[in-house]
Amino acid sequence: MDIKIRSSDPAVIALCPVAEQEGIATVFDRYEMQQPQCGFGTLGLCCRICWKGPCRVDPFGDGPQAGICGAGKDTIVARNLIRMMAAGAAAHSEHGRHIALAMQRVGKGELPDYHIRDEEKLKSIAGRLDIAVADRTITDIAYDVATKTLEDYQNQDSKVPCHWISASLPAKRLSLLGKLGVLPHNIDATVAQIMSRTHIGCDADPENLVLGGMRGALADFNGMALATELSDAMFGTPKPVVTQANIGVIKKQAVNIAVNGHNPLLSEVICDIASEMNSIARDAGASEGINIVGICCTGNEVMMRHGIPLATNYLSQEMAIFTGALDAMVVDVQCIMPSLPQISECYHTEFITTMDENKMPGARHVSFHEDKARETARKIVQYAIDAYGRRDAKRINIPDIKQTAIVGFSSEAVMAALATLNAADPLAPLVENIVNGNILGVALFAGCNSTRAIQDENFQVIAKILARNNVLLLATGCGAGAFAKHGLMNQQATEAWAGDSLKAVLTAIGVSAGLEGPLPLILHMGSCVDNSRAVQLATALADRLNVDLSDLPLVASAPEAMSEKAIAIASWSVAIGLPTHLGIVPQVTGSAVVTDLITEGAKDLFGGYFLVESDPALAAEKLVAVIREKRHALGI
Ligand code: BF8
Ligand code: SF4
Secondary structure, three states: OOHHHOEOOHHHHHHHHHHHHHOOOOHHHHHHHOOOOOHHHHHOOEEOOOOOOOEEOOOOOOOOOEOOOOOEHHHHHHHHHHHHHHHHHHHHHHHHHHHHHHHHHHHOOOOOOOOOOOHHHHHHHHHHOOOOOOOOOHHHHHHHHHHHHHHHHOOOOOOOOOHHHHOOOOHHHHHHHHHOOOOOOOHHHHHHHHHHHOOOOOOOOHHHHHHHHHHHHHHHHHHHHHHHHHHHHHHOOOOOEEEEEOHHHOOOOOEEEEEEOOOHHHHHHHHHHHHHOHHHHHHOOOOOOEEEEEEHHHHHHHHHHHOOOEEEOHHHOOHHHHOOOOOEEEEOOOOOOOOHHHHHHOOOOEEEEOEOOEOOOOOEEOOOOHHHHHHHHHHHHHHHHHHHOOOOHHHOOOOOOOEEEEEOOOHHHHHHHHHOOOOOOOHHHHHHHHHOOOOOEEEEEOOOOOOOOOEOHHHHHHHHHHHHOOEEEEEEHHHHHHHHHOOOOOHHHHHHHOOHHHHHHHHHHHHHOOOOOOOOOEEEEEOHHHHHHHHHHHHHHHHHHOOOHHHOOEEEEEOOOOOHHHHHHHHHHHHOOOEEEEOOOOOOOOOHHHHHHHHHHHHHHHOOEEEEOOOHHHHHHHHHHHHHHHHHHHOO
């Protein structure tokens, strides 16, 4: 197998041969075995919505042009697309609900294992939600913040939009979305409505379906915004921290525990307990104690709050086990490959699921509930220590591949860094440098890895070209993981890749903020739910300039988008007005009507639109052109 064409990550290239030698299939082998993938599915033309199906529409016009019920290609493609948006919204919003319910119980004094670690953040959230803070205890404020947040899952008055979206977007954008009828009033109801209107024999109008999907995507934004903000209040708002990324962060002499998934309610407690159990690990022979490493978005969460090193991102999560030195992988929800427990069985690795609604055959299940969080975490860490004793020294193979990364640029951290240049008006230096062209524009990289691209490659190619063109770069999710692993989130990368004027700005801010050098080339804003951080910054900029988000020289890019969550994110990105690049052709091209709707049609409605380009260099050129167009329209 030519591994190079599957991944640009040197750690993957080093470890795939180990898998081959062991006779264990990886995601890259399974990709090969799926070729050729179904053409109807690729075009979005396969419908399995009822048991008369599956039905497929012939894309060349020769065979059937409608399913058995009469649904044509436009209906089928639109229904398939918006069901994916609904699933993404459900996933992010379940995560958010979990955090909100936990915060409500903290407010009631029912969860002694959790606290409000960032009281200032909680108070600022309370202010945004119109909740009084004066002369009140932190727990009372937390209870009210959580309760008001949960109203976004309960409100039945469709004329009253969700609190969080109302508190997060510029007034101009909210007014437009309201006029288009796509402001969600209730996350659960919005998701349920998409499922209902796509049932057989319901909404068949592609435009109406896509607009319904956009409301679902905006519900996704609402769910992720509340998840991010409440997590910050409970676990701390990220600040810049120096750490390392890639598989070389796994240590031979330590009990290595990978936390994989998404929700900080689990990973935060594992980190706390691990630091308390170091001596037990040393007594078991691990001279370096316990080493927690992160994978996927949980990796981003603990990396930005605690500087925990990142082992890898989505597509290479299996590789951590092939090092032979991973003693446990602890997972919660989302983007966890079902192959992992089977691969763990070939090694000494304990694979532990923790959420009762997310079990996997072959895994050890340790049911995690917030009221017994520390006790459960202790049990999990002990399983890892026990597994350490079962390691096979001959199978240990940890490629010494890792890069320094400076991470943790929450919008508060960005504002704090800017405030060192202008305390009275922190946004002023950013605005001035955008207006004078030192910063050409801003690009937010988000989303996953996909086997449809060479892992991490699109991210790197596009980012380097944009940086040369003086575009300020932000990143979240597995995109952020890609940049961290490939050494693009450190100061050396700024020296190597930033255009001259961007470098000067990043250096002025970095030096003044005490980093003794420039800010990193790409600012790490967190996990996937943390895309709301970038929107917060963009909203501040738009308000400051008295324009809408669609007027700003701001673009988004998901060069390796894969999951339903990524589809939801990319869709709300369009809905809030951003030109949004996809490096993977979406499964909609079987319908010219839907394809036009989400590209040209969306531009007329929202200002934002999908820009599909799978060649990364061309994509970068197109994004630079879009940014220049936006500048021109603003007269700057
Ligand atoms: O939420 S970027 S592969 S891990 S979906 Fe998944 Fe995609 Fe990674 Fe995080 Ni986001
Ligand atoms: Fe076929 Fe219509 Fe059923 Fe879809 S809903 S599977 S197109 S009959």
